[in-house]
Amino acid sequence: MKKNVFTTVTLLARSAGILLFFLYLGKGIQFISHLPIPGSIFGLLLLFLGLNLRLIPLDYVLPTGSFLLNYITLFFVPVGVGLLQYSDLLSTHWLTIVVSSVISTIATLISVGWLYQRFAK
Amino acid sequence: MIYLYLIATILVFLVSRKLLIPIKSPLANPLLVSILFFIGLFSFTPLIYQDYATANLPFIWLLEPAVVALAIPLFSQIKQIKKQFRAIMISCCFGVVIAISTCLSTALLLTDDKILLLSLLPKSVTSPIAMAIANETGGLASLAAAVVIAVGLLGALGGFSLLNLCKITNPQAQGLAMGCSAHAIGTAKAIEVGNEQGAFSSLALVISGILTAVLAPLFAWLIGIIITI
Incomplete structure (x- = not known):
């Protein structure tokens, strides 16, 4: 029992360490390159590369990785509540924002889905 | 004390996720319901949004490794x-x-x-x-x-x-x-x-x-x- 807890903690720590390593590697690239792409996106791409090149076995990132992905929607709650800060900006321009966002989101969803179904093998 | 807001985020999200399961409408979305709950809370009560934002920073940090994942x-x-x-x-x-x-x-x-x-x-x-x-x-x-x-x-x-x-x-x-x-x-x-x-x-x-x-x-x-x- 005690040994099991120990292994779980080690596995969690290892997977968390790998994710943080790639996150900060990504942030480093962002810092050096000054590209308008966030470090987390570079981190995603590098981890994807690492997994494909078999440098990182999938099992090594799964414990923390699947935990984070299971709760990713929860992390967006404070992001959404943050809209409160922008209530003035949003209420000034609400009509333009609502009309263009709704029309454009519908157009994008349908056209991307349709194009993919048309061209996929 | 403000860290109660962190627990509140988890509770409101988990409870709304549980309660909304039987409702088959796209609007019955736990994310939307939780956000509206807190927006309502800070709009209609004297509670301060800034405390909520500070307490919930850990979730904003977790978003970054989640994107890597x-x-x-x-x-x-x-x-x-x-x-x-x-x-x-x-x-x-x-x-x-x-x-x-x-x-x-x-x-x-x-x-x-x-x-x-x-x-x-x-x-x-x-x-x-x-x-x-x-x-x-x-x-x-x-x-x-x-x-x-x-x-x-x-x-x-x-x-x-x-x-x-x-x-x-x-x-x-x-x-x-x-x-x-x-x-x-x-x-x-x-x-x-x-x-x-x-x-x-x-x-x-x-x-x-x-x-x-x-x-x-x-x-x-x-x-x-x-x-x-």
Whole structure:
């Protein structure tokens, strides 16, 4: 029992360490390159590369990785509540924002889905 | 003491997720319900939003490694991604151009406020990219961030219903459409729907984010020309 807890903690720590390593590697690239792409996106791409090149076995990132992905929607709650800060900006321009966002989101969803179904093998 | 707000976020989210299971409506979305709950709380009671924001910073930090972890579903679908690479690139490239051009053309019918237009331009990409783009082109980063969040919620709420209604039922097509139109919030929804949807949505999130960053200066230049005419 005690040994099991120990292994779980080690596995969690290892997977968390790998994710943080790639996150900060990504942030480093962002810092050096000054590209308008966030470090987390570079981190995603590098981890994807690492997994494909078999440098990182999938099992090594799964414990923390699947935990984070299971709760990713929860992390967006404070992001959404943050809209409160922008209530003035949003209420000034609400009509333009609502009309263009709704029309454009519908157009994008349908056209991307349709194009993919048309061209996929 | 303010850290009770952190626990409150978890509780409200988990409880609304549990209670909303039997309701089959896109609006019965735990993310939307939790957000509205707290917005209502800070709008109608003397409680202070800033305390909530400070207490919930750990969740904002966790979003970054969570984005890195999106490499996992992506890797699990590597065979499909290689096989469909051409179709993926075609639909994402057109998707980005359609997302920006339909947004700007409808907005131009309603406004000639250049700062507003430049802040709407990156509305379909994840907020750090959108804020960087807005800064670079002369838009307002905070307005861009607000629009991005609203668009993400819109896609997460109605996206799958609309896709099913339009007979876009291929899980890969659904994922790409969500990632291209509703970035990370749409991707979070796609992960809940299925592994394939989640992987393809993550892929579209990355591709459309990078493409939008590349194309934004061109569209910003076009806005400048159209407004002066």
